[in-house]
Amino acid sequence: MALPSTETSRHDNTLAVIRTLRDQGPVARVDLGALNGISSATVTSISTELLQQGLISERPPETPRPTGRGRPKTLIELNAQAACVVCIKLSINEIQLVVGDFTGQVRHSEHHTVSTLTLSADDLAVLLEEKIDAACDQLLGGFQRLAGICLAVQGVVSSQNGTIIWSPALSFRNARISARLTERFHCSVLLENDANCIASVLAAKPDYxxxxxxxxxxxxxxxxxxxxxxxxxxxxxxxxxxxxxxxxxxxxxxxxxxxxxxxxxxxxxxxxxxxxxxxxxxxxxxxxxxxxxxxxxxxxxxxxxxxxxxxxxxxxxxxxxxxxxxxxxxxxxxxxxxxxxxxxxxxxxxxxxxxxxxxxxxxxxxxxxxxxxxCAWDRDMTCMGGIAMALNATDGETLLESQTAREA
Incomplete structure (x- = not known):
C-alpha cells in the first residue's frame, strides 16, 4: 500500500538529509535545511529521530571565538558504524573486495588473484560467498548491519534480473548471480557494469x-x-x-x-x-x-x-x-x-x-x-562507485530497519 503523501514527503526528506551528510560531511542543522529546501523545524525533527535510531551523531559544539556572537553551530554527521556495504570488482584474473561504511568511506580492501576464466558459474558463486563471509566475520561486528552488496563486472550485465550476460573475465554466459547472494546474505545485491560505477563517481564531481x-x-x-x-x-x-x-x-x-x-x-x-x-x-x-x-x-x-x-x-x-x-x-x-x-x-x-x-x-x-x-586514472574509482551506488540503493532499507528496531 502506498504511503500517504505526508509520510512519503517525510521519508524523502529524511533520505535527503542522510545523503547530504554523506556528500558534505558534518553539517549544521540550519545548513541542512538550506541545502535541501526543508524547514528548520523539519530538519530538527528528522535529526532527532535519526539520533535516536543511531544513524547520526552530534559533534561537540565548536569553541566560540572571543569576539563571536551567538551560540556556535553544532554539527551532525552520519554514524559510520550504522551500516556497511561490500563491493566486489570482478575483472580478468582478479577479484577486489572492498567494504565501505555508512559514510561511504573504505574501511577494508583486499585483492585476490584468481584464474577467473576457469571458473564455472557455480564456482564463482561459491568463491564470492567465501570471500564475503570472511570479510563479514572479520568486520561485521563493528557495524549494525550489512546493508547491501554491489558486484561490479567487466562486460554486459542485466541489473534488472541480476544476470551476468557476458564478461571477458569469464568463460560462461547468462549466469544469474544476484538472487543467490541475496538469499545467502539476506541483503540487497546490485549487479552493475564497472563503467557505470566509475561514471557515478565522476558525475558527482563539482567539475562536471x-x-x-x-x-x-x-x-x-x-x-x-x-x-x-x-x-x-x-x-x-x-x-x-x-x-x-x-x-x-x-x-x-x-x-x-x-x-x-x-x-x-x-x-x-x-x-x-x-x-x-x-x-x-x-x-x-x-x-x-x-x-x-x-x-x-x-x-x-x-x-x-x-x-x-x-x-x-x-x-x-x-x-x-x-x-x-x-x-x-x-x-x-x-x-x-x-x-x-x-x-x-x-x-x-x-x-x-x-x-x-x-x-x-x-x-x-x-x-x-x-x-x-x-581524466587521470590516479585511483581505481570502480569500487568507490559501487559503494556509493549500494548505499544509495539501500538507505531506505537501513532507515526502515532502524525505525523497526527502535519501536520493538
Missing amino acids: ADCPNMVVIMLGYGIGMSVLINGVPYLGANGSAAEFGHSKYQPDGALCACGRRGCIEAYASDYALYRAAAEHLNLPAGDSAHPSEQQMQALTQLAMNGDPAAQRIYAEAGRALGIGIANILALFNPDLVLITGSGVRGFDAMQATMHHAIDEALVAELRGTTRIES
Whole structure:
C-alpha cells in the first residue's frame, strides 16, 4: 500500500538529509535545511529521530571565538558504524573486495588473484560467498548491519534480473548471480557494469556539475562506456546499452575478445595495443593476451619517445576512438565525453588522430559544443562507485530497519 503523501514527503526528506551528510560531511542543522529546501523545524525533527535510531551523531559544539556572537553551530554527521556495504570488482584474473561504511568511506580492501576464466558459474558463486563471509566475520561486528552488496563486472550485465550476460573475465554466459547472494546474505545485491560505477563517481564531481548528459569512456584491458542522460545511466532493454568497445570500426578487421572482428576494442584496448606491438617491438616478457601495467607502460613510453611503430599503433587506436566518438556525438549530443581508465596513460599518443577522425566524420553543427576531455586514472574509482551506488540503493532499507528496531 502506498504511503500517504505526508509520510512519503517525510521519508524523502529524511533520505535527503542522510545523503547530504554523506556528500558534505558534518553539517549544521540550519545548513541542512538550506541545502535541501526543508524547514528548520523539519530538519530538527528528522535529526532527532535519526539520533535516536543511531544513524547520526552530534559533534561537540565548536569553541566560540572571543569576539563571536551567538551560540556556535553544532554539527551532525552520519554514524559510520550504522551500516556497511561490500563491493566486489570482478575483472580478468582478479577479484577486489572492498567494504565501505555508512559514510561511504573504505574501511577494508583486499585483492585476490584468481584464474577467473576457469571458473564455472557455480564456482564463482561459491568463491564470492567465501570471500564475503570472511570479510563479514572479520568486520561485521563493528557495524549494525550489512546493508547491501554491489558486484561490479567487466562486460554486459542485466541489473534488472541480476544476470551476468557476458564478461571477458569469464568463460560462461547468462549466469544469474544476484538472487543467490541475496538469499545467502539476506541483503540487497546490485549487479552493475564497472563503467557505470566509475561514471557515478565522476558525475558527482563539482567539475562536471553542469554536465547532466555525459558519456564516460573507460580505456583499459577492454573498453567500456556509460551514458548518463539527465544524470541517469541509460541501460537499454537488458543492460547491454553503451557497449562502445563492441561497436564497429573496421568490418572484418582485428579479432576482438568478444569473438567478433573489427570492434573498437580490437584496436584501442590494452590487449589490442600490445598484440599489435608484439609483432614489431621488443617488449617486457609476460602474458601478451593479458598485458600487465608494466608492459603497457613500456609500450606507451616507446610511443611518447617517438618510436615509429609504437606511434603508428597508437595513432590507429586514436582513429578508432575518434570514429566511435563521432557516432556518439551524432547520436546523443552529450554535454561532455570524458575518457578515463588505466588506458588513459596512452591518451596523449592517441588524441591527435582521435580529434582528426572526429573532425573528418562530422560537420561542425553535429559536433556542437560537446567537451571532450580526459581524466587521470590516479585511483581505481570502480569500487568507490559501487559503494556509493549500494548505499544509495539501500538507505531506505537501513532507515526502515532502524525505525523497526527502535519501536520493538
